[in-house]
Amino acid sequence: MSDKSTESEIRSLLAGWAGAVEAKGPARIASVYAADVVAFDAILALRFEGREAYGAHWQACLSHCPGEMAFKIHDLKIEASGDIAFCHGLVRCGGAGPDGQMQSAWMRMTIGLRREAGAWRIVHEHHSAPFDVESFKALFDLEPEGEPEALVA
Amino acid sequence: MSDKSTESEIRSLLAGWAGAVEAKGPARIASVYAADVVAFDAILALRFEGREAYGAHWQACLSHCPGEMAFKIHDLKIEASGDIAFCHGLVRCGGAGPDGQMQSAWMRMTIGLRREAGAWRIVHEHHSAPFDVESFKALFDLEPEGEPEALVA
Numbered sequence: 001m002s003d004k005s006t007e008s009e010i011r012s013l014l015a016g017w018a019g020a021v022e023a024k025g026p027a028r029i030a031s032v033y034a035a036d037v038v039a040f041d042a043i044l045a046l047r048f049e050g051r052e053a054y055g056a057h058w059q060a061c062l063s064h065c066p067g068e069m070a071f072k073i074h075d076l077k078i079e080a081s082g083d084i085a086f087c088h089g090l091v092r093c094g095g096a097g098p099d100g101q102m103q104s105a106w107m108r109m110t111i112g113l114r115r116e117a118g119a120w121r122i123v124h125e126h127h128s129a130p131f132d133v134e135s136f137k138a139l140f141d142l143e144p145e146g147e148p149e150a151l152v153a
Numbered sequence: 154m155s156d157k158s159t160e161s162e163i164r165s166l167l168a169g170w171a172g173a174v175e176a177k178g179p180a181r182i183a184s185v186y187a188a189d190v191v192a193f194d195a196i197l198a199l200r201f202e203g204r205e206a207y208g209a210h211w212q213a214c215l216s217h218c219p220g221e222m223a224f225k226i227h228d229l230k231i232e233a234s235g236d237i238a239f240c241h242g243l244v245r246c247g248g249a250g251p252d253g254q255m256q257s258a259w260m261r262m263t264i265g266l267r268r269e270a271g272a273w274r275i276v277h278e279h280h281s282a283p284f285d286v287e288s289f290k291a292l293f294d295l296e297p298e299g300e301p302e303a304l305v306a
Contacts, residue, residue, distance in 0.1 A: 038230065038241060040261035043286050046243065046295045047261065064286075077191065079265060079276065082234035086265040088191060088277050090199065108193035108200065110263045110279040112232060112239040123232065124241050126263040128281030131291040133196050133217075138284040138291070142199045 006080045008153075010087060010113060013120050014073060015153035018091075021071040024062045030055035034114060034121040042107060042127040042138075054125075067096025070104055074148035083115035090148055091127070105129065105140035159233045161306075163240060163266060166273050167226060168306035171244075174224040177215045183208035187267060187274040195260060195280040195291075207278075220249025223257055227301035236268035243301055244280070258282065258293035 013032060020028035030051055039048040041057060048054040062069075076089040088111070094104025112124035129138040166185060173181035183204055192201040194210060201207040215222075229242040241264070247257025265277035282291040 040241070040263065040281065041283065042281070043283050044292075045283060046259055046297055077277075079237050079267060081237035084232050084234035084237055084239070086237070086239035086277065088193070088265070088279065106199055108279060108281075110193065110265070110277065112241070112263070112265075114232060124230075124239065124263065126241065126261060126279050126281065128193065128195070128261075128279065129284065130194065130196050130198060131282065131284065136291045136293075138289045139197075140289075144199055 003080070006085065007078055009120055010078055010080070010085055011076065011151060012153045013113075014076065014087075014111070015151055017122075018071045018073050018151070021058075021062075022069050024065075024069060026055060026059040026062060029058050032122050034116060034123040037122060038124055040126040040128070042129060065095040067100060068102065069096075070094040070102065073109070073151040075144070076149075076151050080113075085113040085115075085120070086124075087111050087113075089151070090144055092148075106142060106144060156233070159238065160231055162273055163231055163233070163238055164229065164304060165306045166266075167229065167240075167264070168304055170275075171224045171226050171304070174215075175222050177218075177222060179208060179212040179215060182211050185275050187269060187276040190275055191277050193279040193281070195282060218248040220253060221255065222249075223247040223255065226262070226304040228297070229302075229304050233266075238266045238268075238273070239277075240264050240266070242304070243297055245301075259295055259297060 017032045033051045035051050039054045072092040074090045078087040091107045091109045093107045110126040113120045114123045170185045186204045192207045225245040227243045231240040244260045244262045246260045249255050263279040266273045267276045
């Protein structure tokens with residue numbers, strides 16, 4: 001449902017953005033957001049409004065992860081028309097603990113984009129883990145069915 | 154970023170769908186989904202693929218709520234172009250417990266839509282609560298800043 005160039009522009013934007021997360025570059029992360037981005041992150045708050053607030057949240061998150069970070073997008077599906085697109089996928093998200101051991105889990109990600117002056121920008125982002133209905137705890141041990149497809153930029 | 158008729162068509166679709174949730178009508182709920190819907194629900198599983206699987210999940214959810222249900226969409230923001238749209242908002246979601254007492258919380262909702270044969274259908278849905286980084290428990294006591302705007306169809 002999206003033409004080849006849009007598809008590859010968005011894949012390339014998200015590959016660079018995921019790379020910026022792994023490289024812990026808050027300025028590079030924030031550079032892909034529209035000024036009026038509204039984000040639903042997986043932790044802490046209901047929502048973040050605006051590039052500045054959400055960028056500050058990213059910076060705080062990164063500073064809590066002193067070790068190596070992983071942020072690998074899989075099963076990305078894009079729908080686009082004109083200057084609007086949305087996509088969703090699963091993210092294998094992890095960080096090294098104080099013992100240097102990598103801990104990771106599958107998270108869900110939905111992204112809404114708008115093309116502004118020829119460049120795709122993220123205007124909405126939603127990250128989450130589902131929770132257990134008895135304990136209300138986030139479920140970090142779920143595995144997708146099948147073999148999730150890694151993002152190709 | 155969406156014309157008036159698209160905006161009102163989508164608001165009307167979502168108002169009917171939210172009404173179907175409150176009326177506990179699984180067939181009416183499922184009727185708004187595209188056959189290939191991919192859903193990230195707030196509970197239990199990473200994702201649900203296809204109208205049948207997701208409809209069955211809705212039915213299971215509704216049967217776990219014997220009492221009154223509330224599903225009120227707020228702060229809906231729509232971006233659309235041609236036959237593709239996405240939107241996000243906060244949902245005041247609740248149900249009556251065994252004591253008849255209503256318990257509710259703010260949840261986050263993102264929806265992706267495609268117009269098929271002239272009718273908007275949900276092709277992607279993402280519901281969640283953020284979790285606490287210490288306890289990993291879903292945060293049900295968060296309040297949005299300001300006064301969230303109720304959905305007008």
